[in-house]
Amino acid sequence: MFKGGSVTVTSNGKPVTIHLVSCGxxxxxxxxxxxxxxxxxxxxxxxxxxxxxxxxxxxxxxIEHPESVFVIDAGEITEVNNKDYFASSGFIAKWFDTSQFKFSITREEEIDEQLQALGITVDKVKAVVLTHLHFDHTDGIKYFPSTPIKVSTAEWQKPFGDLPKLYPSWFRPTLVEMSEQYEAFEKAHYLTAAKDIILVETPGHTYHHCSVIINTDELNIMFAADICYTQQQLQQNRFAGNNTSNLTAKKTYDTVNAFAQSSPLVFLPAHDIDSAERLRQLIVLK
Ligand SMILES: [Zn+2]
Structure with a gap:
């Protein structure tokens, strides 16, 4: 349904190709x-x-990086089209997730097919990194039974609104400690030896929601996941209706806005229609 976007930038002089694909x-x-x-x-x-x-x-x-391929979040799967998908999580979860949300996904939109379309086989993926544990970000992990799936320890220990019954039975995340600091972000973890892909904690949507920053030679590109639904919300201090705390969300907005002031930043929320175009054109947050 949505056309993706790709761009090739350089990091330490080497090419890094970044794609956004919509998995449903x-x-x-x-x-x-x-x-x-x-x-x-x-x-x-x-x-x-x-x-x-x-x-x-x-x-x-x-992210096609000189060190490896990384997949950030895993998107939806066709099973979600069936309202009984949520039955295992109980009556309330089924009612909530089928009455408050609508989903639409085709087989070609699932992450395994999207990777294949880009000529990337699943065994080339070094790690799947989950920003948080909401099912629209985690369902696609079913295609990565042999790949390390990285989750922040804090997000794993204190999730918000997750549906663990939907996880594949084999799912054991590779937990990462957010023990570094990166720029204005107090909790961070380097995903590459080159320290140019960084998982940063951006709480609000969940208690320990994370985002991924790619620090390229030209600018920073941030997969913001669900910090907000649109870039305008960040610019206008408007909030979604499901935050753990709007105060925490506001603090994250302030941190991101300060980071964007200090160096050019392309900001890409997971549900923002304009994210792919901003990636293609490298349109920075003002
Ligand atoms: Zn979410």
């Missing part, structure tokens, strides 16, 4: 994407909302 589409309540309130009031507001947004992408980032 999701629609959410308009008051879920743009909340009028916070906490339980925001939840009541979006549950009562009769309107859904337009279809939104579920971006997955694929």
């Amino acid at each position: 589409a999701v629609a959410v309540k308009t008051r879920f994407r743009d909340a009028r309130f916070s906490g339980l009031a925001a939840m009541a507001d979006f549950i009562l909302d009769k309107n859904f947004t337009e279809w939104l992408p579920i971006w997955v980032m694929i």
Whole structure:
């Protein structure tokens, strides 16, 4: 449904090719994407909302780096088209996830097919890195039974809104400690020996939500996952209706905005329709 985007930049003089592919589409309540309130009031507001947004992408980032290929988040799978997919997680989860969200995905949009279309075999992928544990970011891990799947220890120990019954039975994440600091980000972990791909903690959407920064020779490119639904929300201090805390989300917005002031930053939320175009054109956050 969504056309992806690719760009080749350089890091330490060597080419790095970055792709965004949409593994399915999701629609959410308009008051879920743009909340009028916070906490339980925001939840009541979006549950009562009769309107859904337009279809939104579920971006997955694929990074072809001199050290290896990395896949950031894993996207949706066709099973989600079936409302009974959520039955294993109990009545409330099934009601919530089938009444508040709509999903649409074809077989060709799943991550294994998207990699194949780019000429990348699954065994070439060094690691799948999950920004957080929401199923629209994790479902595609079913295609990586033999690949290390990295998750921040803190996100794994204290998830928010995850549905572990949907995980493949073999799933044992490779936990990473966010024990470094990177620029304004207090918790970070280097994913490459060259220290040019960095997992940073960007809490708010979940308690320990993470994002991935690629520090290239020209600028920084950030896979922002669900920090916000659109870049405008970050610029205008508007929030989605499902944050753990808008105060924490605001602190993350401030950190990202300060980082964008210090060096050019291409900002790519996972459900922002404009992310692929911003990647292709390297349009920076102002
Ligand atoms: Zn999420």
